[in-house]
Structures are given as C-alpha cells and as structure tokens.
Amino acid sequence: MTREKAQREIDDSDRLFxxxxxxxxxxxxxxxxxxxxxxxxxxxxxxxRIRELQEEIAELQRTHSELNDLxxxxxxxxxxxxxxxxxxxxxxKDWSQIRVYSDLCMQSVRRAMSHLVHTFQTxxxxxxxxxxxxxxxxxxxxxxxxxxxxxxxxxxxxxxxLKYSKYASPSSSDDLDLDRxxxxxxxxxxxxxxxxxxxxxxxxLKRIRIKLQQAIQERVSKVEKxxxxxxxxxxxxxxxxxxxxxxxxxxxxxxxxxxxxxAELEQLSQTEDNLHFLQVCSMVKSQNISNQSD
Numbered sequence: 187m188t189r190e191k192a193q194r195e196i197d198d199s200d201r202l203f204x205x206x207x208x209x210x211x212x213x214x215x216x217x218x219x220x221x222x223x224x225x226x227x228x229x230x231x232x233x234x235r236i237r238e239l240q241e242e243i244a245e246l247q248r249t250h251s252e253l254n255d256l257x258x259x260x261x262x263x264x265x266x267x268x269x270x271x272x273x274x275x276x277x278x279k280d281w282s283q284i285r286v287y288s289d290l291c292m293q294s295v296r297r298a299m300s301h302l303v304h305t306f307q308t309x310x311x312x313x314x315x316x317x318x319x320x321x322x323x324x325x326x327x328x329x330x331x332x333x334x335x336x337x338x339x340x341x342x343x344x345x346x347x348l349k350y351s352k353y354a355s356p357s358s359s360d361d362l363d364l365d366r367x368x369x370x371x372x373x374x375x376x377x378x379x380x381x382x383x384x385x386x387x388x389x390x391l392k393r394i395r396i397k398l399q400q401a402i403q404e405r406v407s408k409v410e411k412x413x414x415x416x417x418x419x420x421x422x423x424x425x426x427x428x429x430x431x432x433x434x435x436x437x438x439x440x441x442x443x444x445x446x447x448x449a450e451l452e453q454l455s456q457t458e459d460n461l462h463f464l465q466v467c468s469m470v471k472s473q474n475i476s477n478q479s480d
Contacts, residue, residue: 202309209305217298221291235284324384326376334373341372348372350393398448405437405444412437 329345340351350370412430 202313206306206309210302213298213302217294220294224291224294239281321384324382326378326383326385328385329375331373331375334371336369336371339370339372345375395448395451398444398451402441402444402448405441409434409437409441 330341330348332341332345335341335348338350340349341347342349412434415430
C-alpha cells in the first residue's frame with residue numbers, strides 16, 4: 187500500500203465518520219426540540235385545564251354559599267326563585283374522562299434511534315457494495331476437484347456445482363490424506379499459496395426451507411394430536427391439560443423459532459449481504475431441526 191492510497195483511505199473514513207456524527211448530532215437536536223415542543227404543548231394544555239377547574243370550583247363554591255344562605259332564609263318565594271335559577275346552571279365537565287399522560291415522549295427516542303440505525307445500515311450497504319466491487323479485481327474461477335470431495339458431496343456440471351447427497355461415497359486419492367473424507371469438504375483444482383483471491387458461492391435454499399417447513403408441520407401436528415387426545419380423554423380436562431402443558435409450550439416455542447428462521451431465510455434469499463447469507467444458512471443446516479422434541 188502506498189502512502190497516497192493510505193491517505194485517501196484516511197480521508198474517506200474521516201468524511202464518513204464526520205457525516206455519521208453530524209447525523210447523530212442533528213438527530214439529537216431534533217429530538218431535544220421535539221421533546222421541548224411537546225412539553226410546551228402539554229404545559230399549555232395543563233394550564234387550560236387548571237384554569238377550567240378553578241373556574242368550576244369557584245362557581246360551585248358560590249352555589250354552595252347561596253344554598254347555605256337560602257337554608258337559613260324564611261322567604262319561600264325567594265327560595266323557589268333561587269332554586270329555579272340554580273337548576274338552569276349547565277352541567278360541569280366530566281373530569282373522570284380526562285386522561286393525563288406523563289410519557290408523551292415514549293416513542294420519540296425509539297423513532298430517532300430507528301432513523302439513525304437506518305442511516306447507518308444504508309452507509310454500511312454502500313460500503314459493502316464498494317468493497318465487493320473492489321474485491322472483484324481478485325476474482326477467480328473455481329473448479330471443484332472431484333477427487334477431494336468429502337463425505338456425501340457430489341461434484342457435477344464440469345466441477346462448477348457441488349451438492350450434498352446421502353447416497354454419495356467419498357472418492358479416494360493416493361496423494362491426499364484419507365481422513366479428509368470424513369467431513370463434507372472439497373478442494374479446488376487450482377490452488378493458491380499467496381496473494382489475494384476472491385470467488386462467489388451461490389447457495390440454494392430449497393432443500394433447507396423444505397426441511398424447515400416439514401419440521402414446523404410435524405410440531406403443529408403434534409400439538410393438534412395432544413389437544414385432541416385431551417378432549418377425548420375421560421379424565422378431568424384441566425388435569426389432562428396440565429399433564430401436557432409443558433410439552434405443548436415447548437412445541438409452540440419451537441414452532442415460533444422455526445417460523446422465524448424460515449422467514450429470515452426468505453428475506454436472505456433477496457439480500458445482497460452474501461456473508462450474512464452464508465452464516466445464517468450454515469447455522470440453520472448445522473441444527474438438527476427434524477428431531478427436536480421427539
């Protein structure tokens with residue numbers, strides 16, 4: 187790396203972080219102004235309510251005083267006239283329906299953080315695309331070596347495609363350690379001993395998603411069978427359900443987790459984040475999803 191190239195990287199990173207820090211500061215300012223604006227509106231509304239309450243209290247105290255005076259008055263005509271006038275007073279507001287909320291800014295901070303996360307993710311995606319573009323100058327065309335295909339791996343289509351099959355048997359080679367064939371791995375026909383090299387791998391999700399969907403359906407069927415057996419049992423329904431409650435809870439948790447993974451795989455099939463894609467696929471395939479809760 188030359189000094190000039192290193193300086194360009196430093197300048198680019200300085201501009202990037204300066205932009206991100208400006209975004210954070212700007213969002214912090216907007217958030218503070220938003221909270222202060224909500225506080226002013228809340229205070230104005232509170233002052234209006236307090237003023238209305240004070241007016242009603244004064245009116246009710248005046249009415250109470252008049253009624254107290256009338257209770258001591260022997261002038262029945264004046265009593266009737268005053269009572270008639272008091273009966274025409276409009277009803278006071280029903281304050282029991284008024285709600286006072288102390289957390290007016292409950293969503294403001296979360297929304298501000300969500301905006302910042304989106305901004306950072308956008309910048310990250312731009313950096314990733316730039317990095318991938320630069321990496322392609324080191325792109326290599328990889329051809330799989332059938333002789334090194336490990337357990338259950340089959341090399342097809344002129345060495346450009348690799349698939350997993352439980353019926354496959356490992357190949358043998360005098361030049362390679364046979365212990366290599368105990369795990370699903372394969373080498374390329376062309377080796378590298380130095381330098382920087384880049385290649386892309388396309389992973390098909392059909393088989394993984396089918397296994398996930400089968401696992402989900404198996405657990406749903408188990409839950410339905412348990413509920414049906416409880417309904418048909420001659421035992422007390424509450425006691426019968428209590429005996430199976432923990433198992434049903436575990437199955438429902440597994441269903442939720444498998445559905446989440448299935449949805450994540452669906453989203454990843456549309457993503458350009460190849461590293462994340464491969465990591466999740468590896469995680470899902472490494473889990474024994476078909477034998478849980480058996």
